[in-house]
Amino acid sequence: MTKSSAAGAPLLDTRALNRATLDRQLLLRRSPLSATDAVHRLLGLQAQNVKPPYYALAARLDGFAPQRLSDAMAARGTVRIVTLRSTIHTHTAEDCLTLRPLVQPARDRELANFRKGLAGVDLGRLAVLARELVEAEPRTMAQLRSALGAEWPDADPRSLAVAARCRLPLVQVTPRGLWGRSGQVALTTAEHWLGRPAEPAPAADAVVLRYLAAFGPASVRDMQTWAGLTRLGDAFARLRPQLLTFRDPHGVELFDLPDAPRPDPGTPAPPRFLPEFDNLLLAHTDRTRVVPPTYRGRSWQGNRAHCTLLVDGFLAGLWKLDGDALVIEPFGTLTKAQQEDVTAEGARMLTTMHPGTPYDIRFGTVVRR
Numbered sequence: 331m332t333k334s335s336a337a338g339a340p341l342l343d344t345r346a347l348n349r350a351t352l353d354r355q356l357l358l359r360r361s362p363l364s365a366t367d368a369v370h371r372l373l374g375l376q377a378q379n380v381k382p383p384y385y386a387l388a389a390r391l392d393g394f395a396p397q398r399l400s401d402a403m404a405a406r407g408t409v410r411i412v413t414l415r416s417t418i419h420t421h422t423a424e425d426c427l428t429l430r431p432l433v434q435p436a437r438d439r440e441l442a443n444f445r446k447g448l449a450g451v452d453l454g455r456l457a458v459l460a461r462e463l464v465e466a467e468p469r470t471m472a473q474l475r476s477a478l479g480a481e482w483p484d485a486d487p488r489s490l491a492v493a494a495r496c497r498l499p500l501v502q503v504t505p506r507g508l509w510g511r512s513g514q515v516a517l518t519t520a521e522h523w524l525g526r527p528a529e530p531a532p533a534a535d536a537v538v539l540r541y542l543a544a545f546g547p548a549s550v551r552d553m554q555t556w557a558g559l560t561r562l563g564d565a566f567a568r569l570r571p572q573l574l575t576f577r578d579p580h581g582v583e584l585f586d587l588p589d590a591p592r593p594d595p596g597t598p599a600p601p602r603f604l605p606e607f608d609n610l611l612l613a614h615t616d617r618t619r620v621v622p623p624t625y626r627g628r629s630w631q632g633n634r635a636h637c638t639l640l641v642d643g644f645l646a647g648l649w650k651l652d653g654d655a656l657v658i659e660p661f662g663t664l665t666k667a668q669q670e671d672v673t674a675e676g677a678r679m680l681t682t683m684h685p686g687t688p689y690d691i692r693f694g695t696v697v698r699r
Contacts, residue, residue, distance in 0.1 A: 432537060
């Protein structure tokens with residue numbers, strides 16, 4: 331999987347990688363998929379906050395309305411759960427029951443960061459007790475801290491609650507996550523919420539194929555970055571006979587599905603308004619296929635991520651809803667045609683997400699972050 335092993339493979343330049351990834355991410359043209367099918371196709375949507383999955387689908391789906399994802403969540407066809415990279419994702423029920431077991435080793439390793447606060451704690455017993463608590467009724471993290479702290483008064487309460495989250499597949503129950511609703515984070519097990527047992531972790535090979543379909547062409551390290559897992563090289567090695575190989579501009583070996591779309595690099599890419607934490611910007615080790623090097627780090631400020639604007643397929647600025655206005659902050663100068671296209675896409679996004687609510691569209695001062 332080194333540069334030397336990719337030396338003879340065909341080159342995919344940055345624009346070729348950009349267009350291929352945008353196509354698979356449903357960002358070159360909007361898809362007619364349902365909200366649930368899109369969540370499955372994309373292997374989940376990052377969802378630290380409630381709204382990002384809704385905006386992510388608004389950018390990707392034709393005819394999307396927020397209520398469609400909200401209805402799927404209310405019907406327990408989609409759920410919010412900590413999975414990839416130890417972050418909350420919106421997954422289909424089926425992926426929740428399989429992808430969480432896949433990343434369980436990473437959640438077990440995460441507990442090493444809390445070893446001091448868990449001194450003397452029997453983690454097996456903690457998992458049993460926590461399961462009994464949350465399946466009796468959904469519990470908040472504060473309630474878990476209190477209940478588990480009564481059993482282990484000398485342990486760190488926060489570490490106890492984190493251990494429960496790591497050891498068990500805890501989903502956030504509704505109304506948390508529903509569009510236009512509010513609700514504190516309350517947890518129960520995925521098995522209890524979905525009414526069926528967890529399934530065995532899927533073979534890594536199968537998930538590699540799904541990852542490539544959603545984010546490829548990609549390297550081994552790219553997928554490990556996306557999943558928060560290590561040692562996936564063996565799965566790629568087993569699949570090598572049925573995959574195509576390429577090299578990126580840095581000589582890194584990339585893998586891809588033979589029948590996956592790899593559009594012409596000159597294919598037009600319309601503007602898109604993406605939410606904070608969109609997986610498009612997080613699913614590769616080398617993010618230059620979407621983020622120009624000069625803009626690296628400008629979509630983040632400390633631990634806060636900003637909503638991002640794509641122009642010609644690449645990160646080109648930020649956006650926010652500020653009072654009664656959609657404020658667009660481009661990093662550079664947009665042509666008149668680009669500004670018109672961005673304005674039209676912004677108007678479409680507002681109509682989709684906030685129908686009947688009047689918003690002005692303003693271009694803010696170019697910012698430096």
